[in-house]
Amino acid sequence: MRTADSVIAPAAPEPVAEGRGAAPAWRRFCVLLVGGTVALLAGYLALALAVDPYDTGRPRLLNREGVRPQGPRTASASRGRDPAFTAAIIGNSHIQLITPERLRAQTGIPFVQLAVPATGPGEQLTLAAYFLRHHPNPQALVLAPDAFWCGDDPALPPSKPFPFWLLASDWPDYLRGLVQSRVAAEVVTRIRWSLRPNARRARPDGYWDYEPDYLRQGDPSDPARVAARGRRPPAEPDPGFAGPAFPAAERLRAFAAGLPPETALIAVFPPIYAPAQPIPGTPRAAAAAACRAAIRTALAVHPRHRVIDWSGDRPQLADPAAFFDPTHYRQPIARQVEAEIVAALGALRPEGPRE
Template sequence: MSSSTSSSDPGVWRRFVTRAVATTMIGVAAVYAFVALVDPWGVLPFHIPAERPPISTNARYAFAGLARSDRFDAAIFGTSTMRMLRPAELNQAFDARFANLAMNAATAYEQSRLFDVFLRAHPRPRAVVIGLDHVWCDAGPLQRYTPRAFPETFYEASPWPAYREMLSFYAVQEAVRQFAVMTGLMRPRYGRDGYTRFLPPEDRYDAARAAANLPPIAAGVDWTVPTPPVETDFPPLALLQRMVAETPAEARTILVFMPLWLGSQGAPGSGGAAQAEDCKRQVVAIAQARAGTVVLDFWRPSPITREPTHYWDPMHYRDAIAERIEAALRQAARTTPAQTEDYAVLAP
């Protein structure tokens, strides 16, 4: 006797597939709703009302929301050479609330996009500090991205395209982590103002190991000899020019050439030194087009850049040097700082 509900009955399979698809769609919708409501990066227009500290190791995701936060009215931009600067050490001098939005290996394009987000959210910022290094003085074609993912939708004027980024395994993972932080189940790994120490603790500094990673300073070179600039096209500086020009006049704006280790700087008379001098010349011209813009140059032979024990590697300096840079910025908050052995004042 044959069964009327044989497993080969097409209707049975049709109902099974329909139920499976419906269950899957409901599950996906529930997960998506969870991610969107938690909004792990703080970029969506509708989400659970709660503070969202940075949680992602890729700051390109984490900082788009931080740049929009109304807890800040001033910002630091740059690569990892600016990450050692502590917002809390600048707030009082500038009468502002800083966020450090510097990102590891950030291209000039990525920095400019983050700057756009900050300025749209803060049309009257108190201060802007932009760190300059080799990224801005690159004579090659403009590099937009690095191997790190850059979510362009997070940086658009409209928040709605960002919803497209919420349906991914990465979004689910970060939503779970953010929810754990929001509910007190997990401590945030990164500072709520963007500052997080990413270098080893000072008590783990090994001078011999650090020195082994530093290019040697060329022997017998007179570093006081000036190098004439060689006219060079630096595509990133077009972005810097726009950023400086768009910064409101009342915002204190400081551009800082960072103190790269002297052995990684071009020796006087070399092609690298000539290009660096022309980059500085063009930055000064950009600054002079906007009244009150300050340019500090730590990227030069100095007591900082000559001493190997000041560095972890050719780009990253130690805490004591960060404090010296912070002190110069505090002085520049109200007036043009005095010239010192550590840096030159290139503008105004």
């Protein structure tokens, strides 16, 4: 006879683990999400490469030369690789008024203007290297080293954002640069632009006359504006001014040493309104002179170079009507700078036929 204690009670059902079925579903969702994101990114990059939004010449589907009207920061990628040009002007707004068309008319050399406002030596030497990659044997390069070349940071950092990725020689940097919202918007814009047969194109030679922009800001002969641009700078150099070593000059030396010996290399120290120049005998004036000397020494490694120095006390620089501000001169000064560039190119012309 079985007792109550010997009766085996039925086994209680095991509790179902909460969320046991949710884990596989969550994993599937994560895999689908990651896979979808990767596929979407790969599809976008394929489209961006096919469209080539800034006309870098990389593999593309839309065979439309040039770019729509836009700023020189991005348009320079298209202009800098254009085989129609065999010489370049590189700098910022302090060399922007030099006209490629006039230089070509007087020298026969097809110039492109690659000046980008508010850039310094890092951006400008990057542009020069990009031009050289696409034109291994250029006829001439005109650089405009100004006060921005006299900093003490060896990294030569830009003062404003600059698309280094667009000029990169390697694919990883270029692909990373494509993954930006503004670039994606430009992909769409370029598709629309390319499909319009009469769409306006940015000027191929890159010339941009800034005079109308300055005139819209007010009358340059206004007494208050004249007084403002004639204000003397302090006696001491700005913080970050280099010396005795100048990193930009060292980078220039390496670049100049790598140029073909047949290439004419011209450096223009840009015009500065005379009353706004450093007072002679001050530390600021000494530092500026040391910077220019370092640049001259760097250029000397190249056998065909010239320096055009407009930083001194030429009588034209004392004319207040010739400037918009201490460092932005007007067309009459620009024509005189052009004339000196033409003369320097004539003096550097090789004796024999060019290969």
